[in-house]
Amino acid sequence: MITKEIKETIAKEFGRSEIDTGSSEVQIALITERIKHIASHLKSFPKDKHSRRGLIRLVARRRAFFGYLKKTSFERYEFVANKLGIKK
Numbered sequence: 463m464i465t466k467e468i469k470e471t472i473a474k475e476f477g478r479s480e481i482d483t484g485s486s487e488v489q490i491a492l493i494t495e496r497i498k499h500i501a502s503h504l505k506s507f508p509k510d511k512h513s514r515r516g517l518i519r520l521v522a523r524r525r526a527f528f529g530y531l532k533k534t535s536f537e538r539y540e541f542v543a544n545k546l547g548i549k550k
Contacts, residue, residue: 464495476542486531487542493524494546 472495474480476487500517504510528548532539543549 464492464499468495476545486527486534487538490524490527490531490542491546493520493527494548496520497524 469483469492472491473483473488476485476491477483478485478487482488497517497520500513500520503513504517507513528539528543531542
């Protein structure tokens with residue numbers, strides 16, 4: 463799971479201010495961290511279909527946030543994609 467400390471560091475790194483936790487950039491970064499965690503879990507337990515479904519839902523949710531961010535602010539979209547190492 464993602465601890466409170468990890469969430470705070472992600473919010474500070476991607477947020478527009480120190481207390482910003484709801485912006486698209488922060489949410490994309492948090493979802494990416496959860497995706498990494500679930501992907502590592504699925505490497506150990508490949509038959510876990512319920513977690514695989516959750517992973518697919520998270521990827522779709524992150525993609526929707528990326529679409530919104532790309533539409534509203536292309537500069538922030540590029541920054542987040544490059545910082546997280548996600549292909550555009």
